[in-house]
Amino acid sequence: MRIVRAISKVVGLLQAFVGGMSLIFAFLLFYDLFGVQAVLGLSRENIELYMLIFIIFGLFSIISGLLLFYE
Amino acid sequence: MGEPHLKRELGLLRATMLGIGGTLSAGNFVIIGHAASLAGYSIVPVVFVCGIISLLTMFSYCELGTAIPKAGGEYTFVKVAYGGFISFITGWFEWLSNMFYAALSSIGFAYVIAYIFPQINIPLTAVLIVITFAVINIRGVKETGTAETVITALVLAILGIYVLSGWPYTQRTQAPIMSFPTGLLGIFAATAYLFELYLGAEAVAAAQAEIKNPGKNIPRAIILSAIVLIILYTSVVYVAVSVVSPEILSKQSSPIAFVAEQVMGPVGGILVTVGLAIAGLAATNEAIMAQSRVLYAMSRDGYFPQKLLKIHRRFGTPYIAVIISAVFTLIFAATGLVNFVVYAVNFGFIVGFSIVNLSLIKLRREKPYMERPFKAPLYPLTPIAGLAASIFLIAFIEPTVLILGLELSIIALIVYYIKMVGYHRIRIAFGGMSLGLGAFTSFLAYLIGTKQIKLNGISPEATTAVFYVLIFASLIQILAGILNITTTSD
Numbered sequence: 001m002r003i004v005r006a007i008s009k010v011v012g013l014l015q016a017f018v019g020g021m022s023l024i025f026a027f028l029l030f031y032d033l034f035g036v037q038a039v040l041g042l043s044r045e046n047i048e049l050y051m052l053i054f055i056i057f058g059l060f061s062i063i064s065g066l067l068l069f070y071e
Numbered sequence: 072m073g074e075p076h077l078k079r080e081l082g083l084l085r086a087t088m089l090g091i092g093g094t095l096s097a098g099n100f101v102i103i104g105h106a107a108s109l110a111g112y113s114i115v116p117v118v119f120v121c122g123i124i125s126l127l128t129m130f131s132y133c134e135l136g137t138a139i140p141k142a143g144g145e146y147t148f149v150k151v152a153y154g155g156f157i158s159f160i161t162g163w164f165e166w167l168s169n170m171f172y173a174a175l176s177s178i179g180f181a182y183v184i185a186y187i188f189p190q191i192n193i194p195l196t197a198v199l200i201v202i203t204f205a206v207i208n209i210r211g212v213k214e215t216g217t218a219e220t221v222i223t224a225l226v227l228a229i230l231g232i233y234v235l236s237g238w239p240y241t242q243r244t245q246a247p248i249m250s251f252p253t254g255l256l257g258i259f260a261a262t263a264y265l266f267e268l269y270l271g272a273e274a275v276a277a278a279q280a281e282i283k284n285p286g287k288n289i290p291r292a293i294i295l296s297a298i299v300l301i302i303l304y305t306s307v308v309y310v311a312v313s314v315v316s317p318e319i320l321s322k323q324s325s326p327i328a329f330v331a332e333q334v335m336g337p338v339g340g341i342l343v344t345v346g347l348a349i350a351g352l353a354a355t356n357e358a359i360m361a362q363s364r365v366l367y368a369m370s371r372d373g374y375f376p377q378k379l380l381k382i383h384r385r386f387g388t389p390y391i392a393v394i395i396s397a398v399f400t401l402i403f404a405a406t407g408l409v410n411f412v413v414y415a416v417n418f419g420f421i422v423g424f425s426i427v428n429l430s431l432i433k434l435r436r437e438k439p440y441m442e443r444p445f446k447a448p449l450y451p452l453t454p455i456a457g458l459a460a461s462i463f464l465i466a467f468i469e470p471t472v473l474i475l476g477l478e479l480s481i482i483a484l485i486v487y488y489i490k491m492v493g494y495h496r497i498r499i500a501f502g503g504m505s506l507g508l509g510a511f512t513s514f515l516a517y518l519i520g521t522k523q524i525k526l527n528g529i530s531p532e533a534t535t536a537v538f539y540v541l542i543f544a545s546l547i548q549i550l551a552g553i554l555n556i557t558t559t560s561d
Contacts, residue, residue, distance in 0.1 A: 008554050015505070015551040018544045030406060039528030057508060064501040064551055071558065 005071065012068025019061025026054035077142060078212065078387035081282045083291055085216030086275050090296025092223035093357030094271030095350040096176050100327045102264065103308060108321035110261035115248040117261045118268065118308045122301030125269035128424045128457035129297045130447040131431040133290035136276045137444040138434075140285035142389075143368025144276035144361065145423045150372060152430035156487055159374055161426050163483040165277075166365045168419030170396060172271075173358035174403035175416065176351040177201050183348035197404040204356045205397035208363060209383065209390045212281040215360050222353040227299075229346030230307060233327070237310035237334045244313040263464045268304055270420045271354065272296045277361035286444030310334075359400065363393040374490055418468060418476040421461050428458040495558065502555030509548030516541035 028036050030051050042050060081089070103114070110117050135148040143150070146162030174197070181196035208215050251258060275282070275292045282288050311320055311330045323329040325344065332340030367389040370379035383390040431454045434441060447453045465473075489497055518524040520538045529537075 004554075011547060011550050011554060014547045018547055027406065035528075039526070041525075041527050060501070060504050060508060061548070064505045064555060067498050067501055068551055068554055 008068045008071050012065040012071070014065070015068065016062045016065030019058040019063075019065060022054045022058030022061060026051045026058065029054065076382060076387070077280045077389070079281055079283045079285075080211070080213040080387075081216045081278060081288075083288045083295075085213070085220055086278065086282050086288055086292035087295045087299075088220040088223045089216060089278060089357055089360075090272040090275045090292055091227070091299055092219045092271075092350075092353030093274035093361070094269060094296070094300055094354075095223065095226055096172075096179065096271075096347075096354040099268050099304075099350075100307070100347050101325060102267070103311065104321050104323050104326035106261045106265050107312065107317035107326070109257050109264060111250065111257070111317045112246050112248050112312050113251050113258060114261060114265075114317065115246070115305060115309045115312060117258060118265060119301060119305045121262055121265045122269055122297065122304065124262075124266070124457070124460040125272065126294075126297045126301070127453050127460065128428060129272060129293050130453045131428050131457060132273050132276050133293050133445045134443055134447045135427065135431055135434070136279045136289040136293070137286050138441055140279045140282070140289065141368070142277075142280035142364045142371070144273060144279065144365065145427050146365050146368050148276075148430045149426050150368075152433045153426075156484070157426065158372075159369070159487045160480060160483045161423055162365050162369045162374070163486070164419035164422050164479070166362050166369070166396075167479060168416050168423070169277075169358045169362035169365065170400050171403065171416045171419075173201065173204075173355050173362065173400045176354035176358065177400075177404050180348050180351035180355070183344060183351070186344075194405045198401050200352065200355055201359070201397055201400050201404055204352075204359050205393055207356065208359050208393045208397075209386060209388055211386045211388060212278065212360070215356060216278075219353055219356050222349055222356065226346050226350045226353065227303070229342055229349075230303060233331050233334070233339070233343055233346075234303075234306045234310055236339065237314055237330065238306075240334070241309055241313040246309070246313045248309070248312070259463075263466075263468065266421070266464050267417050269297070269300055270417070271357065272300065273420075273423070274357045274361050277364045280364070290445040359393065359397060362396040362400070363389055366392040366396055374487075418465075418472050419479075421464055421468075422476070425458055425461040425465075428454040428461070498555045498558050502552045502558070505548045505552030505555060507552075509545045509552055512541050512545035512548060516545060 025036075028034060029042075029047060037044070037047065106117070107114050132145075136144075139147055139151055141147050143162065145165050146158060149161040150158040152158075177197040177200040178193065180200060181191070181193045184196055185191050185193050204218075207218050272293060275289060275296065279285055279289055282292070307327060311327060314330045314333050320326045320330070325347075327347070328340045328343045331343040335342070366375060366379055369375050370377060370392065379389065379392045379395060381391045382388065431447065432451060435450065515524075516538055519526065519534065519541065526534050526537065
């Protein structure tokens with residue numbers, strides 16, 4: 001049980017980290033920092049859609065990670 | 072020693088300044104230009120009437136604030152009167168509206184600073200402003216009140232100089248303020264448009280748990296702030312249309328600064344621009360305080376995690392609620408997403424106004440013997456008139472605003488439902504979502520690994536790194552999903 005709890009905490013933390021990175025990436029995409037739009041070959045018309053995907057991915061990951069961490 | 076509580080440290084002056092400062096913002100003085108195109112010279116009585124309409128609802132705030140002097144403002148009133156989803160959605164809109172208002176005000180100030188110092192980064196400046204006022208809010212409600220008092224006094228002084236300098240023009244010009252060049256529809260449209268001038272005075276209610284001698288000071292602060300704002304806005308607009316015609320006023324990006332420039336020269340324009348920028352700081356400070364108290368109150372009643380109830384042992388402030396609210400505000404201020412939801416500010420406050428008036432009526436009928444240090448005069452005319460005015464204003468809101476309000480209501484319903492469903496089921500739901508996200512990420516990694524999606528802008532080594540990062544992320548998601556789904560219920 002304690003091992004499962006410890007694994008849950010680690011996995012939860014990593015998942016929240018992945019979610020955080022996703023949100024940061026969405027921010028980089030929106031402001032086209034470091035030329036990410038050109039690097040990924042994304043058209044300007046679809047940027048908001050990609051941003052929405054990354055934000056939803058990030059938020060769900062963070063919430064799920066926190067649920068695991070605070071189990 | 073017992074658990075720390077919110078401290079009653081706000082006297083009448085600080086509470087009144089909260090009401091005034093929370094209402095003043097640069098945006099308010101900008102919208103006067105467009106309103107002048109809708110109502111012409113009769114913008115002056117329109118501004119006055121908007122203030123009277125707002126005052127009707129403020130009487131309801133006075134009665135409920137003194138009868139229920141707990142943290143949370145409108146949310147707490149509606150919780151006592153109705154409870155359930157109605158109170159949740161009131162608190163939800165109150166929280167969101169104050170959050171958007173704080174973000175908007177900080178961005179507005181950053182834009183003005185960027186006008187003077189073009190090299191500054193606007194989102195970063197807005198973020199720094201939010202952080203500064205979050206720290207002040209954590210430091211103590213007295214410090215928040217003092218900051219609000221100083222900033223608001225400065226803004227009032229600048230606007231006072233503007234009014235005094237321009238007042239001779241009112242005697243000279245004798246502007247035809249009682250003419251109605253655009254007809255009744257134009258007047259109604261201008262009234263609905265200008266309603267937001269007075270949004271913010273109810274901030275006193277948000278801080279009611281921290282006001283000294285609440286039975287006396289809450290109604291005094293609310294009514295005083297409403298009266299000061301009515302006099303201020305009416306005189307500012309009267310001077311404006313006396314100096315320049317409404318047609319010229321409507322074409323200016325900063326109408327009041329333009330008028331100040333005509334009256335006092337370039338120095339006047341700069342002085343008013345700086346004054347209005349500072350007003351944005353007062354609004355940011357008040358909105359951060361208000362949103363944190365609503366979050367605190369909703370946690371008190373179990374809608375949000377209990378951790379948000381924590382009061383700082385030394386400062387006596389709900390510091391976790393302040394931090395969480397500030398983080399969300401930062402996201403909106405930094406990303407500019409606030410531009411999509413700016414209209415929700417008005418909608419949220421109008422919903423709050425309507426429900427507060429209804430709560431007053433319900434409590435008078437169902438709890439007539441509840442202690443009420445202040446009673447709204449001319450009951451039931453005042454809450455009915457306040458409610459009618461709010462409904463009237465909703466009729467004139469743009470359809471896009473109503474749609475956005477509906478979308479936010481649906482989100483509120485989902486959040487409320489999640490709270491009612493229970494922790495265990497939520498974990499299972501998130502477990503399922505994590506599995507889905509893990510499968511999606513694996514598929515994406517497969518497409519990149521088999522070169523069906525080409526990342527042309529980066530080297531093959533970097534593409535490989537992206538592939539392994541995606542594999543790692545998908546493994547974490549799948550593992551998290553399994554752990555959440557296999558959780559045992561409490």
